[in-house]
Amino acid sequence: MRISQCREEDVETLDAHMPFRGATSHHGVRWARQREGRCTFLVAWSEERPVGSCEVRWEGCEAPEVRAVHPDCPEVNGLGVWPETLRSEGIGTALIKEAERLATGRGCRAIGLGVEKNNPRAHALYDRLGYRPSTPYLDCWSYEDGSGVTHRVADACVFMVKLF
Ligand SMILES: CC(C)(COP(=O)(O)OP(=O)(O)OC[C@H]1O[C@@H](n2cnc3c(N)ncnc32)[C@H](O)[C@@H]1OP(=O)(O)O)[C@@H](O)C(=O)NCCC(=O)NCCS
Structure with a gap:
């Protein structure tokens, strides 16, 4: 298994192997954010197959509740491993360790995830890796289904933080 930053040509492979809700590829959105320098989009590969990914958002968590408390804390976002058997x-x-390595390399003093x-x-996994619960928040996001209908979701989350 190896981990690398997503390249433009990887987006189609990610879409083919890793499920996403709705009609719009969130892999493409994540790659576009990386191109703008706002995140690093990490992909885990087993041979030629993508088996997991996450985004390290250098601008931090979007939720205002979290930004108020952790204005300069990068966020590991959208962590997932596919297929479930892996x-x-x-x-x-x-993936988390690689995100932490990149964050310490940039001189960050902490990293978080929701x-x-x-x-x-x-x-329990994040707790074992040294993340401690900090701030409850609502993760508000939306997706468009195949008929063009936008679905808005609000997930009750807690932001967990690891200090370096
Ligand atoms: C959470 C997740 C990214 C962890 O990746 P992973 O490769 O399974 O993690 P690791 O092998 O490094 O560590 C395994 C631990 O992850 C945790 N875990 C959380 N959800 C899990 C799941 N659905 N299946 C297996 N492990 C899971 C457990 O603590 C597990 O420890 P255990 O095997 O002792 O129960 C992955 O399991 C996953 O994609 N789960 C579904 C999506 C999800 O819950 N994403 C997190 C959003 S915050």
Whole structure:
């Protein structure tokens, strides 16, 4: 398994292998943010197949509740491992470690991530990796389905922070 920054030509491969909700590829959106220098979009590969990804958002969490408390804290966003049969093999941990390595390389003093309140297994993983719960917030996002209808979602989350 290796981890690399997403390249433009990887977006189509990601769309083919990794599911996304709605009609718009969030991989393309993440890659475009990386091109603007706003994030680093990391992809984990097993041979030629993408098996996980996450985005390190250098501008931090979008939620105002979190920004008020952690204005300069980069965020690991959209962490996921596919297919499910490859979970619990260390891929998620490797992606987080690479995000931390990049953050310390930039001189960041902390890094954070949001976890849904109803995801105790992910919470337990982040806790084991040194992340501590800090700020409850609503993760508001939307997606457009195949018929062009926009669905708005608000997930109750807690922002967890690791200090370097
Ligand atoms: C959370 C996730 C990214 C972790 O990646 P991973 O490669 O499975 O993580 P690791 O192998 O490094 O660590 C395994 C730990 O992840 C946690 N975990 C959380 N959700 C899990 C899931 N659906 N399946 C397996 N492990 C999960 C557990 O604490 C697990 O430890 P355990 O095997 O002792 O139960 C991955 O499991 C996943 O994509 N889950 C579904 C989506 C999700 O919950 N994303 C997190 C949003 S905050």
